[in-house]
Amino acid sequence: MESVLRVASEQITSEILDGEVMIVNLETGSYYSMTGPGTEIWQCLQLGSAPEQILGVLSENYSVSAEQIEASLKKILDQLLEEKLIKDSEHPQGSADLDQVRHGATNKIFSEPTLNKYTDMQELLLLDPIHDVDEAGWPLAKDNSDN
DSSP: OOOEEEEOOTTEEEEEETTEEEEEETTTOOEEEEETHHHHHHHHHHHOBOHHHHHHHHHHHBOSOHHHHHHHHHHHHHHHHHTTSEEEESOOOOGGGGGGTOOOOBSOOOOOOOOEEEOTTHHHHHOOTTTSBOTTOTTOBOOOTTO
16 A cells, blocks of 8 residues: 655644635744645645656646656655644555646746745744733734743
């Protein structure tokens, strides 16, 4: 049975807007962005895909060598695993699910997908909106200087 990669937990949330995927890790308060092929890679990961399946989708979507795509894909998957945004799973998905990510080879330029990490809002994202906020409400943190 071939292993697949999928989003690591319910604490990872994402949204795709204007061709950019924004990913938030609610456990760490870090958030991330990817554009171009990174968005398609993330869509495949949300469906639970083997790296070979993702490579196939990208090869169909971009007119560039499979070797170039494979090297870029390995690099971005390693980064996503290191950040604990994705994990290995033993539950294979059918390739038909990936049809929504395929759009066929076009003149789109393949650029190496990059994972941009942001930590500037960690304190805000990690606030417990019930227990850690001021009486005025979120996003104002309690002043614990009296304790």
